[in-house]
Amino acid sequence: MNTPFPLRHVAACILMAGAGSAFAHVTLPPGGASAGSEYEAAFRVGHACKDAKSTTGITVRLPKGFAFSDAQARKGWTLDVQKPAGDSAGEVRWTAESAQTALPGSERAEFVVRGKLPATPGVLWFKVLQTCDTGSADWAQIPAGGNSTEGLESPAARLDVLAPGVAAVDVRDAWIRASVPGQSGTGAFMKLNAPSGTRLVGATTPAAGVAEVHEMKMEGDTMRMRAAGAIELPARQTVELKPGGYHLMLMDLKKALANGSTVPLTLQFEDAKGQKSTKELDVPVLAGSAAPAGGEHKH
The missing domain is CATH 2.60.40.1890 (PCu(A)C copper chaperone)
Known part of the structure; x- marks a missing residue:
């Protein structure tokens, strides 16, 4: 089967594959998803921005090839969806309605976007802007070559779009x-x-x-x-x-x-x-x- 991803991995390499995103604050679950499938992108927020106490907003910039269907609302947050423009397939933005409903830096949460993936295997990069009570963090860096995020300070969230028959696990x-x-x-x-x-x-x-x-x-x-x-x-x-x-x-x-x-x-x-x-x-x-x-x- 022709696929841009190797099907066989030594276990040590599997561990290393996730190392590049170990320090990223906003990530997608590893394992990927099948090309052409309906996908629930659950962006995981690990903690607040540097020197901040809470996350007050999350903006996901959808990549070309991702056909947006809907997003999951959060209690105490407003949800806004922007239509596609330029190189983006649109934006999904959650904003805390008050300091009391903001996400404390000590807690983790998922912000969920649903849509359909392209039929062609490859890699999709979701750029995510995290705003906090103090400052912000733009998780938007994409590797200049290859797909490894190792060495990037603010990597975008990576999704491997897998060929049919390759398990998303x-x-x-x-x-x-x-x-x-x-x-x-x-x-x-x-x-x-x-x-x-x-x-x-x-x-x-x-x-x-x-x-x-x-x-x-x-x-x-x-x-x-x-x-x-x-x-x-x-x-x-x-x-x-x-x-x-x-x-x-x-x-x-x-x-x-x-x-x-x-x-x-x-x-x-x-x-x-x-x-x-x-x-x-x-x-x-x-x-x-x-x-x-x-x-x-x-x-």
Whole structure:
């Protein structure tokens, strides 16, 4: 499949991809969205401007290619939508009606705009002006080359518009527990966040004959493991696959998985409309001391 985005990422690179926006005050959830889809852009405000106590206004300048449909009102704030002009597809502005309804610097909030994404994969940059009780911050810097925001002091909010079939899911901290010769199975763990929501329904890997979504759960006094079928990933909520809970079970291992090696892993997803997508990873193999609790493996 031709796409401007690499489909396979080493887990360390996944972590680095978000590093450029770690200090940005206004961002979109990582993970991207499918080309041509209806998208709910939830701009996250982490804290107030420098030396300010509260955020009093947020203005989102919509990029060309984003077809605006509506915006979510906020209690105690006025909402104003400006029509497209020049290089902008329009503006959406929220303004606090009083100091009491302004967003305190110690609190986080989402400002939501809805619209349809272009049919062509690529990157959309949303420039956001944050006004505060003291001063303002214009999150509008766009990389001169490439798509990394690393090194930018005031980066615009980035949205990866993904090719059809590429899962709009952010994957963090993925790892597979190392195995020894003769061991038939092991677990894969990670943190998943789907900006628009979806379900993890399965996985494949050349390292194992079978890869299934499993769950460890107490039944009476016994910890049992069973196939879970699918895991719901609610929109913009992190779901962790971890030892002792939901995880990916890799069975019928083709060979021992050595500590420090990497394993190709393809995650399979299906959204509420039945659209299927995948995410390809290269996952590091680590020696884990905190193994999932033992117990009967029951399907």
